[in-house]
Amino acid sequence: MSHNCANIISPDMLYPFDARGVAKRFRHAAIFGALDSLHPGETMRFVNDHDPLPLLAQLMERYGDAIAIVYVAREPGQIVIDFSRK
Template identity: 45%
Template sequence: MSSNPNASNNEPTPVDLRPLAPPQRHATVFAALDALETGGTFVLINDHAPLPLLRRIEETWPDAFRIEFLRDGPEVWQVAIERTA
């Protein structure tokens, strides 16, 4: 966030899906993926494990993203998504 004095250009952007209605969540993530440059990362934040979404990302863009769980519940899930290709 730009208001954070410790933020830098290398800090991953958070994409928090929790306040969004379910129909908006996948579209929001796909827009973030499309905007991500090679080497860029964002952190997906959700209120449940986004496994179907992560499978769809791999099916749609095979080997284009590296996915790393940073926090695996039980109330909040955080997943770093980096564009590798």
Template identity: 50%
Template sequence: MHGRAPTAYSGYCNPCIHLNGVATDTPPAEEFPMSDTARTQLDVTQVREGGCACGEHDEAVPLLDVRVIPHAIRHATIFGALGGLRPGQQMDLVANHDPLPLLAQLAEREGEAVAHEYLERGPEAWTLRFTRHA
């Protein structure tokens, strides 16, 4: 079983058998209640306006190439990325087909809050630029 993911999860971690079948004496997590002193406090004044406080920022328009994302999670990934855009921000998307079903879903979910324009129209790739307005 070494190196293989479990096929089912029971919701409880046996304290005697841990990852990769290695024996351990660590009790289950519910036996370690989190106290206030165990929590890390973040000074909210360190958060930059409109940013995440990591100290990094994008100079260029980010590109999301969804051709490498599994189909089962592709649209959710795109909606998550678009949801992270602030008004005025843009994102480019590369797909292996004209994403008309995605655009219909996006119009239903976002209305006119997110606009798009085609930068490239196939046949190998379709590139769209999305702009968040609200």
């Protein structure tokens, strides 16, 4: 029995990514990997305990206009950002 993870599509094209559950030393690599896996029109809903401003700068440098960044929530301890592939 084979399984192809690339074929699993969310009906709303929104995929959750809770960074709080990823070890800090792996977070950026995991986030880049997740974003690289998105197809145009898909969104990764990112949840974190702090505002990742250095990460956002890295994402803009790496992806430029190919990704949209929209804050859904920006409360202390509860940051939610939608990253959408264009």
